[in-house]
Amino acid sequence: xxxxxxxxxxxxxxxxxxxxxxxxxxxxxxxxxxxxxxxxxxxxxxxxxxxxxxxxxxxxxxxxxxxxxxxxxxxxxxxxxxxxxxxxxxxxxxxxxxxxxxxxxxxxxxxxxxxxxxxxxxxxxxxxxxxxxxxxxxxxxxxxxxxxxxxxxxxxxxxxxxxxxxxxxxxxxxxxxxxxxxxxxxxxxxxxxxxxxxxxxxxxxxxxxxxxxxxxxxxxxxxxxxxxxxxxxxxxxxxxxxxxxxxxxxxxxxxxxxxxxxxxxxxxxxxxxxxxxxxxxxxxxxxxxxxxxxxxxxxxxxxxxxxxxxxxxxxxxxxxxxxxxxxxxxxxxxxxxxx
Amino acid sequence: xxxxxxxxxxxxxxxxxxxxxxxxxxxxxxxxxxxxxxxxxxxxxxxxxxxxxxxxxxxxxxxxxxxxxxxxxxxxxxxxxxxxxxxxxxxxxxxxxxxxxxxxxxxxxxxxxxxxxxxxxxxxxxxxxxxxxxxxxxxxxxxxxxxxxxxxxxxxxxxxxxxxxxxxxxxxxxxxxxxxxxxxxxxxxxxxxxxxxxxxxxxxxxxxxxxxxxxxxxxxxxxxxxxxxxxxxxxxxxxxxxxxxxxxxxxxxxxxxxxxxxxxxxxx
Numbered sequence: 001x002x003x004x005x006x007x008x009x010x011x012x013x014x015x016x017x018x019x020x021x022x023x024x025x026x027x028x029x030x031x032x033x034x035x036x037x038x039x040x041x042x043x044x045x046x047x048x049x050x051x052x053x054x055x056x057x058x059x060x061x062x063x064x065x066x067x068x069x070x071x072x073x074x075x076x077x078x079x080x081x082x083x084x085x086x087x088x089x090x091x092x093x094x095x096x097x098x099x100x101x102x103x104x105x106x107x108x109x110x111x112x113x114x115x116x117x118x119x120x121x122x123x124x125x126x127x128x129x130x131x132x133x134x135x136x137x138x139x140x141x142x143x144x145x146x147x148x149x150x151x152x153x154x155x156x157x158x159x160x161x162x163x164x165x166x167x168x169x170x171x172x173x174x175x176x177x178x179x180x181x182x183x184x185x186x187x188x189x190x191x192x193x194x195x196x197x198x199x200x201x202x203x204x205x206x207x208x209x210x211x212x213x214x215x216x217x218x219x220x221x222x223x224x225x226x227x228x229x230x231x232x233x234x235x236x237x238x239x240x241x242x243x244x245x246x247x248x249x250x251x252x253x254x255x256x257x258x259x260x261x262x263x264x265x266x267x268x269x270x271x272x273x274x275x276x277x278x279x280x281x282x283x284x285x286x287x288x289x290x291x292x293x294x295x296x297x298x299x300x301x302x303x304x305x306x307x308x309x310x311x312x313x314x315x316x317x318x319x320x321x322x323x324x325x326x327x328x329x330x331x332x333x334x335x336x337x338x339x
Numbered sequence: 340x341x342x343x344x345x346x347x348x349x350x351x352x353x354x355x356x357x358x359x360x361x362x363x364x365x366x367x368x369x370x371x372x373x374x375x376x377x378x379x380x381x382x383x384x385x386x387x388x389x390x391x392x393x394x395x396x397x398x399x400x401x402x403x404x405x406x407x408x409x410x411x412x413x414x415x416x417x418x419x420x421x422x423x424x425x426x427x428x429x430x431x432x433x434x435x436x437x438x439x440x441x442x443x444x445x446x447x448x449x450x451x452x453x454x455x456x457x458x459x460x461x462x463x464x465x466x467x468x469x470x471x472x473x474x475x476x477x478x479x480x481x482x483x484x485x486x487x488x489x490x491x492x493x494x495x496x497x498x499x500x501x502x503x504x505x506x507x508x509x510x511x512x513x514x515x516x517x518x519x520x521x522x523x524x525x526x527x528x529x530x531x532x533x534x535x536x537x538x539x540x541x542x543x544x545x546x547x548x549x550x551x552x553x554x555x556x557x558x559x560x561x562x563x564x565x566x567x568x569x570x571x572x573x574x575x576x577x578x579x580x581x582x583x584x585x586x587x588x589x590x591x592x593x594x595x596x597x598x599x600x601x602x603x604x605x606x607x
Contacts, residue, residue: 088441218460225452227442231435235402236508237428237456282442285463 011286018293022070025297029066029304030058034311068201068261069303069317070296073268074209075258077295080269081288082216082251085223086244087159090277094255094269097162101169102131103259104192108173111188112180117198120191121260128256131169135162136248194265194318196303201261208257209292212250219243220285227282265318267325268299275332349413350430350512350544351378351401356410356571358396370396372409374571376563378546380511383538385555385576386548388565389589394548395436397565398514401546402433414512428456432510434501436517440490446500447485450476453507468507475506478533480526494521502530506537513537515547519554527551531558552593552604556580564588 030046031037037045037054046063049055079094087096095101106127110120139161173192180188190197216223222243225233230240258265272295276287302320309315357372370393378384386394399405401412403419412419415430422430432453453475454468476482479499484492489500498521505513513534519527535558537543546563549555555562562579564572566588572579585604586593592607 090442221455225455228452229439232438235428235433236452237425239424282444
């Protein structure tokens with residue numbers, strides 16, 4: 001058996017298939033809504049916009065929201081995959097180290113004070129960064145700890161630090177929800193469920209997922225080794241503390257950007273990498289880009305369903321991801337248990 | 340060969356090593372001190388001593404996973420810490436006592452990871468690396484299990500996978516922490532023969548901790564005996580593995596019995 005026989009063209013096939021899937025979901029998202037646009041004329045409106053109302057709908061309403069959904073999904077799936085490597089736990093998600101609590105505290109404070117959309121995004125981003133910093137300061141020692149060469153690691157303490165910081169910020173969130181004026185509660189609730197209706201993403205964020213994949217690509221083999229445990233990884237030449245630091249920062253930035261765009265959308269970061277791992281294996285060089293593509297497609301599809309299924313009512317996208325994600329996850333777990 | 344050239348040619352040169360372990364609410368406990376040894380290519384060192392004497396800590400110190408409280412460790416003629424991590428991994432490999440897998444992966448992928456220190460950041464594993472991994476799996480008797488999920492293996496099988504990973508890494512100095520512990524009798528002999536092959540045919544050096552004194556006697560050219568009360572004895576196997584030394588270290592009278600052309604250690 002040679003390498004080409006072993007891998008075949010598989011990695012590229014998988015990535016190409018996922019890219020096609022993402023493009024198809026994008027077309028569907030742009031076509032569906034309160035007025036259904038015919039698919040065959042969509043490229044025309046998209047690439048050669050005229051003065052028609054349809055071109056306006058595509059460019060002003062649907063495209064920005066679709067791009068935001070795609071990017072958020074990609075970032076969340078990437079963050080989830082990275083957190084699972086960092087904590088060596090296949091059930092970790094982007095929020096497991098308390099980032100969601102900080103983001104919620106920041107965003108809800110802005111909402112409760114009646115601030116504008118931009119301040120809400122900024123509040124979420126700032127809150128998330130604050131928690132990332134606090135957890136890092138409290139636990140960076142554990143992140144580098146390799147407990148000699150055993151495959152045990154310091155991540156239980158890292159994990160527990162994150163959970164505690166999250167509890168503190170969630171206490172603040174509860175307090176805010178109690179004290180906030182009634183008419184603002186609905187907006188606050190929507191934010192916490194994850195909602196893309198107000199998503200107004202600055203375009204550079206669009207570049208974040210591909211940039212992140214490129215940045216982590218050279219570290220692929222080291223990430224794979226970290227899965228075997230920090231001790232064995234260090235023995236094979238991986239600078240464990242440094243690589244885990246990079247993973248932590250990359251995952252946190254991705255999750256913070258996602259949360260600032262769409263609130264705390266659940267399940268994308270947990271389900272997408274987990275499902276892909278069962279389908280295509282656990283080589284991070286393939287899994288990370290695949291997660292980004294699949295995460296983007298998943299959240300875009302979920303958001304399209306969320307805004308069309310009960311039209312004219314728009315559901316928060318987090319409801320759909322949870323409704324689809326949780327049963328899928330239970331199925332995957334049951335399948336895993338049978339093996 | 341004069342002493343100086345011997346030391347220069349040594350893969351591993353240990354001088355006056357002292358290792359302590361922290362104790363909760365008390366002064367650190369000294370496991371051993373004053374340990375000096377030179378490991379040369381073609382030597383098979385067995386690391387002996389009662390439970391808790393510090394065999395694992397010594398192996399970890401030699402591998403550079405923990406710092407000694409005193410003394411020096413030179414690897415390939417340079418202080419251990421002077422080597423970058425990736426180059427250190429080309430000199431020595433370590434098989435830990437236990438490996439825990441959090442994620443499933445095919446056995447072959449795990450064994451292939453041994454090639455990591457030899458590959459640059461931008462290279463994927465090639466045909467040659469794959470061939471080495473498959474060879475290593477065949478040598479530990481797991482060729483049929485290349486595609487098995489590593490989390491479904493038994494303790495002994497997992498240990499042989501770890502050994503295969505070390506063979507794929509192929510360092511001049513192999514440090515093994517009780518590699519025979521979970522193996523059945525036939526596999527113990529197979530692994531011993533394999534390691535002895537590496538030492539005799541390929542001029543590799545092995546440092547291995549082991550509890551079965553008779554098995555150690557079969558293969559060892561040199562031995563380290565940690566007594567558990569702070570002393571350490573290192574040297575050619577005939578000087579270290581004596582009835583007096585072993586009986587004192589293990590706190591139980593031991594006798595050597597010659598049978599079937601081998602030397603067997605029995606409790607008196």
